[in-house]
Amino acid sequence: MEGGIGSSAVLLDYAKRAPALLDNLVQAFLMAPFFVLLEALHKFVGYEPYPGFHAKVQKLIDEARKEWEDKKAKKMT
Numbered sequence: 001m002e003g004g005i006g007s008s009a010v011l012l013d014y015a016k017r018a019p020a021l022l023d024n025l026v027q028a029f030l031m032a033p034f035f036v037l038l039e040a041l042h043k044f045v046g047y048e049p050y051p052g053f054h055a056k057v058q059k060l061i062d063e064a065r066k067e068w069e070d071k072k073a074k075k076m077t
Contacts, residue, residue, distance in 0.1 A: 041047035048054050 038047070038049075042054055
C-alpha cells in the first residue's frame with residue numbers, strides 16, 4: 001500500500017490543488033475502494049491478477065516518478 005500512498009503524495013504535490021478523486025465521484029466511490037482492496041490483497045496474501053502484474057505496475061510508477069523528479073529538478077535550475 002505504500003506505493004499508493006507515495007504516488008498520491010506525488011500527485012498532490014504535482015497538481016497543487018485538490019486531489020483528482022474529488023473531480024470524479026464515480027472514481028472516488030467505486031474505483032478507489034477496488035484499488036485499496038487489490039493493494040491489501042497483494043500485501044497480505046500476495047495476490048496478483050496475472051503473474052508479474054505488481055512488478056509491471058511498480059516499474060511504471062517508478063519511471064513516472066523519476067520523470068517527474070527530473071522535470072522538477074530541471075525547473076529548479
